[in-house]
Amino acid sequence: MKIPGPPPLDGLRNRIFRYRQDHPAGGKSEFVRETFCLSRPEAREKAREWFTEFPKAAYWTEVESWRQVDGDRIEFTMRRLPSAD
Template sequence: MTRTPKDLADRMAARRRQASADDGYAHETFTQPRDQARETARAFLKRWPAEAYMSQVESWHETPGGEIEFTMKRLRSAD
């Protein structure tokens, strides 16, 4: 039973982690300067082409320090 908002948030976060672990994709998160982030994303997509592995930038945002934090995903069948 949920007693506080934090309990609810913790439970929802645990479910989200479980769901992403079972979604069939490999997820990799990076935090890099903007130019390096572009190079990393391009290299990732070159290594695992979107056409074959459904690779993509899953999410990204700019950190307060000006770096880009982004998550790439691809099908695990590539492993």
């Protein structure tokens, strides 16, 4: 009895290609994003400024991502809606 190999991937490749054509990377987002790289205390203060100026309840403000780089520096991205409609 012969063991079948993996199924052909042509259909999947075509679907991925069509999706990428319809949804290009870096497409329009409703959110405003800004990335910072600051010392840990400065990063905390900057995040507080954003939450004060753009309250979470109205703007859906959040720290979208963060990571520690070069010792005690924090690289982070803040995200919010453009207006509080």
